[in-house]
Amino acid sequence: xxxxxxxxxxxxxxxxxxxxxxxxxxxxxxxxxxxxxxxxxxxxxxxxxxxxxxxxxxxxxxxxxxxxxxxxxxxxxxxxxxxxxxxxxxxxxxxxxxxxxxxxxxxxxxxxxxxxxxxxxxxxxxxxxxxxxxxxxxxxxxxxxxxxxxxxxxxxxxxxxxxxxxxxxxxxxxxxxxxxxxxxxxxxxxxxxxxxxxxxxxxxxxxxxxxxxxxxxxxxxxxxxxxxxxxxxxxxxxxxxxxxxxxxxxxxxxxxxxxxxxxxxxxxxxxxxxxxxxxxxxxxxxxxxxxxxxxxxxxxxxxxxxxxxxxxx
Amino acid sequence: xxxxxxxxxxxxxxxxxxxxxxxxxxxxxxxxxxxxxxxxxxxxxxxxxxxxxxxxxxxxxxxxxxxxxxxxxxxxxxxxxxxxxxxxxxxxxxxxxxxxxxxxxxxxxxxxxxxxxxxxxxxxxxxxxxxxxxxxxxxxxxxxxxxxxxxxxxxxxxxxxxxxxxxxxxxxxxxxxxxxxxxxxxxxxxxxxxxxxxxxxxxxxxxxxxxxxxxxxxxxxxxxxxxxxxxxxxxxxxxxxxxxxxxxxxxxxxxxxxxxxxxxxxxxxxxxxxxxxxxxxxxxxxxxxxxxxxxxxxxxxxxxxxxxxxxxxxxxxxxxxxxxxxxxxxxxxxxxxxxxxxxxxxxxxxxxxxxxxxxxxxxxxxxxxxxxxxxxxxxxxxxxxxxxxxxxxxxxxxxxxxxxxxxxxxxxxxxxxxxxxxxxxxxxxxxxxxxxxxxxxxxxxxxxxxxxx
Numbered sequence: 001x002x003x004x005x006x007x008x009x010x011x012x013x014x015x016x017x018x019x020x021x022x023x024x025x026x027x028x029x030x031x032x033x034x035x036x037x038x039x040x041x042x043x044x045x046x047x048x049x050x051x052x053x054x055x056x057x058x059x060x061x062x063x064x065x066x067x068x069x070x071x072x073x074x075x076x077x078x079x080x081x082x083x084x085x086x087x088x089x090x091x092x093x094x095x096x097x098x099x100x101x102x103x104x105x106x107x108x109x110x111x112x113x114x115x116x117x118x119x120x121x122x123x124x125x126x127x128x129x130x131x132x133x134x135x136x137x138x139x140x141x142x143x144x145x146x147x148x149x150x151x152x153x154x155x156x157x158x159x160x161x162x163x164x165x166x167x168x169x170x171x172x173x174x175x176x177x178x179x180x181x182x183x184x185x186x187x188x189x190x191x192x193x194x195x196x197x198x199x200x201x202x203x204x205x206x207x208x209x210x211x212x213x214x215x216x217x218x219x220x221x222x223x224x225x226x227x228x229x230x231x232x233x234x235x236x237x238x239x240x241x242x243x244x245x246x247x248x249x250x251x252x253x254x255x256x257x258x259x260x261x262x263x264x265x266x267x268x269x270x271x272x273x274x275x276x277x278x279x280x281x282x283x284x285x286x287x288x289x290x291x292x293x294x295x296x297x298x299x300x301x302x303x304x305x306x307x308x309x310x311x312x313x
Numbered sequence: 314x315x316x317x318x319x320x321x322x323x324x325x326x327x328x329x330x331x332x333x334x335x336x337x338x339x340x341x342x343x344x345x346x347x348x349x350x351x352x353x354x355x356x357x358x359x360x361x362x363x364x365x366x367x368x369x370x371x372x373x374x375x376x377x378x379x380x381x382x383x384x385x386x387x388x389x390x391x392x393x394x395x396x397x398x399x400x401x402x403x404x405x406x407x408x409x410x411x412x413x414x415x416x417x418x419x420x421x422x423x424x425x426x427x428x429x430x431x432x433x434x435x436x437x438x439x440x441x442x443x444x445x446x447x448x449x450x451x452x453x454x455x456x457x458x459x460x461x462x463x464x465x466x467x468x469x470x471x472x473x474x475x476x477x478x479x480x481x482x483x484x485x486x487x488x489x490x491x492x493x494x495x496x497x498x499x500x501x502x503x504x505x506x507x508x509x510x511x512x513x514x515x516x517x518x519x520x521x522x523x524x525x526x527x528x529x530x531x532x533x534x535x536x537x538x539x540x541x542x543x544x545x546x547x548x549x550x551x552x553x554x555x556x557x558x559x560x561x562x563x564x565x566x567x568x569x570x571x572x573x574x575x576x577x578x579x580x581x582x583x584x585x586x587x588x589x590x591x592x593x594x595x596x597x598x599x600x601x602x603x604x605x606x607x608x609x610x611x612x613x614x615x616x617x618x619x620x621x622x623x624x625x626x627x628x629x630x631x632x633x634x635x636x637x638x639x640x641x642x643x644x645x646x647x648x649x650x651x652x653x654x655x656x657x658x659x660x661x662x663x664x665x666x667x668x669x670x671x672x673x674x675x676x677x678x679x680x681x682x683x684x685x686x687x688x689x690x691x692x693x694x695x696x697x698x699x700x701x702x703x704x705x706x707x708x709x710x711x712x713x714x715x716x717x718x719x720x721x722x723x724x725x726x727x728x729x730x731x732x733x734x735x736x737x738x739x740x741x742x743x744x745x746x747x748x749x750x751x752x753x754x755x756x757x758x759x760x761x762x763x764x765x766x
Binding site for chain 1: 439520528647738
C-alpha cells in the first residue's frame with residue numbers, strides 16, 4: 001500500500017488498513033468459506049452431534065424418547081444382522097476401492113492426450129456420472145434381469161448361462177460393485193486427469209533422455225507425482241463405498257438389501273432400522289459408530305501417507 | 314490500498330463481501346428463528362384443511378382410482394366447514410419409505426392417512442392412531458365382518474376403517490397355457506401339480522410361475538397362506554413362537570423348490586410381484602401369484618390380454634386358505650384436529666348413509682377391483698361381484714380368506730429373513746425355521762404392545 005494514500009483520521013478504515021497483507025488474505029479466505037462452513041456445521045456437524053445424543057435413547061419416531069444408556073450399543077454388538085452388514089460393507093469397499101483406483105487411473109492415462117477423439121472418449125466415460133443414481137439402478141436392474149435381460153442374453157456367448165445376477169446371493173454383491181464402478185469411474189478419471197496435467201512435461205523428457213521407457217516413466221515419474229491425487233481418490237472412494245449415495249441408492253433400488261441380506265450394506269441396514277422399523281435410536285447408534293470408524297480410518301490413512309504429500313529424500 | 318472495483322456494477326469487492334455476509338447472516342437468522350415458526354403457524358391455523366396423504370397419483374396408473382379420491386374429497390368439502398386436502402406421496406416413499414416416518418418424528422404427520430395391517434402395530438404402539446369408535450354407529454360396526462375389522466381393533470375399539478379386502482390368488486396367461494398344450498382343465502389344485510404345470514410352461518424366455526422375491530412386507534404377506542394351508546402359525550395361543558413346525562418347513566420348502574426347479578424366477582420385474590403388467594402380461598411368467606387388484610391393473614393397462622384366475626393350490630392334505638390384505642383410513646391422534654379427521658374417516662367409509670355405502674362399492678367395482686369390507690357394499694355392488702374374474706374371486710377365492718396379520722417390524726424381519734434365506738439363499742428350511750423360531754421367542758418374551766394378530 002502506498003503511504004500517500006493513508007488517511008489516519010478515518011476511524012475504522014484506518015484500523016482495517018493496519019492489517020498486513022497476509023492477515024487480509026487470511027481474513028478474506030475465511031470470509032469466503034464462511035457460508036459453506038456455516039452450512040456444514042448446521043447440516044452436517046449438528047446432526048452428527050445430535051445423532052450421538054440420540055444413540056443413547058430409545059426413540060420410536062412418534063415423539064417417545066427413553067434414555068437407555070449404552071443399550072443400543074450392546075444390542076449392536078449382539079445383532080447378527082449388524083455384523084453381517086459390516087461384513088458386506090467391508091467386502092463392497094475392498095472390491096470397489098481398488099477397482100475404482102485402477103480403472104479411474106487407467107482411463108485417465110488412456111485419454112490424457114488432448115485431441116478430439118479423447119475429448120469424445122472423456123465425455124463418454126464421464127456420462128454415466130451425469131445420470132441419476134436411481135435411473136442407473138433401474139436400467140441395470142432391467143439389463144441383468146433373469147432370462148430376458150440383455151446381459152443374460154449375451155452370457156451364453158461366453159459359455160456361461162443361467163446366472164441370476166441380482167437374485168443369487170453369490171453374484172448380487174459383485175453385480176452392484178460392478179454397477180457402482182461403472183457409475184463412478186468416469187468421475188475419478190477426471191480427478192486423475194487433473195493430477196496428470198499437473199505433472200511437468202520436463203520430467204518425462206528428462207526420463208526419456210535417460211532411456212526410460214513408458215513403463216519406467218509411469219512407475220518412477222507418474223505414480224510418485226500422483227501421490228496427492230491418489231490419496232484424495234482413495235480417501236474419497238473409501239468414504240463413498242462405505243457411506244456414499246451410490247452405496248445406498250444403487251443397492252436399495254436394485255436389491256433392497258437382498259437376496260437373503262447378501263447386499264445389505266451398513267447404510268442400507270441403518271436406513272431400514274430407522275425408516276422401516278422406526279428404531280431411530282438404534283439407527284443413530286449404528287450411524288455414530290460408522291462415522292467414528294470412518295474418521296479413525298481416515299486419520300490412520302492420513303498419518304500413514306502424510307496426507308499424500310511428497311517425500312523428499 | 315484502493316478498493317478493486319468490479320467492472321460495470323460499481324460495487325467494490327469489500328462491499329460485496331460485507332453485503333453478502335449481511336445477507337447470509339440475515340437469512341440464517343430468519344431461517345433459524347422466524348420463518349419456519351411462521352410457516353408452521355400458518356399450516357396449523359385452525360381453518361387450514363386437514364391433510365390426507367395417499368399414494369394414488371394424479372394421472373397415475375389407474376385414473377379411476379384418482380377420480381374416486383378427488384370425488385370423495387369434493388363431496389366432503391361441499392358439505393363440511395372443516396375442509397380436507399389430498400396430498401399425493403409417491404408409493405416408494407410411502408410404503409417402507411421415509412416420508413411418513415419422518416413426518417411423525419418431526420410432529421408434522423398428516424391428519425388422515427392410509428395404512429396396511431403390516432404397519433398397524435407400529436403406528437398404534439407409537440400412539441398416533443385416533444380411536445374412531447365414537448364416530449361409527451352400532452349398525453355400521455356390525456356391517457363389517459369380524460374377520461375384516463379385527464386386525465384394525467384393539468380392546469374393542471376401532472382404529473382403522475378398511476377400504477377394501479384383497480385376497481391373493483393365481484393368475485394365468487391363456488396364451489402361455491395354449492402354447493404348452495394346456496387348458497383350463499389343467500389348472501393345478503395342489504402344490505405338486507402347480508410345480509409340474511409350471512415346469513411345462515417354462516421356456517428359455519419365460520418362467521412357469523412367479524412368487525415375490527424382493528424382501529419386504531409384501532413378500533411376507535404373499536407367503537402367509539402357504540404357511541396357513543398346512544396348519545402353520547408364527548405365534549401360538551400362549552404367546553410363544555409356533556414357527557418351528559412341519560407346516561413352516563413345507564411352506565419354506567415349496568417356494569425354495571419352485572426356484573430350484575427353475576420354474577420360478579429369482580427376480581421379478583416392474584413394481585414387483587404385485588405388478589401383473591410387467592410380469593404376466595409382458596410374458597415374463599405364465600402364472601403369477603397376485604391379488605384381486607390385478608383385475609383392474611390388467612383392465613386398465615393390458616385390455617387385450619387374455620387370462621384366467623384360480624385359487625391358491627394347497628399342499629397334500631392341506632386346507633384351502635388365502636390371505637386378504639387391504640388398506641385402511643386412519644386418523645392422526647396427534648394431528649391438528651383428530652376428531653374432525655376421525656369424523657371424515659367414518660363419513661367416507663363407515664356410515665350407513667347411502668353415499669358411504671356406495672363409495673365403498675364404487676371403490677371395489679369401478680375404481681379398483683376388490684372385495685368390499687362391508688356386507689352392505691357387497692349388496693350395493695350387485696351384479697359386479699358375480700361376473701367375470703371378480704365373480705370368480707367372490708365365489709371361489711374370497712370364501713377362504715384370512716385377514717393379513719398385523720405384526721411388529723421385528724417379527725416381520727425374522728419371517729422375511731427366513732423366507733429369503735430358504736427361497737434364494739438355499740438354506741435348509743428345517744434349520745431356518747428352528748433358528749427363526751428361537752429369535753421370535755426371544756422377541757415375544759419382551760414384547761409389550763397391542764396383541765399381534
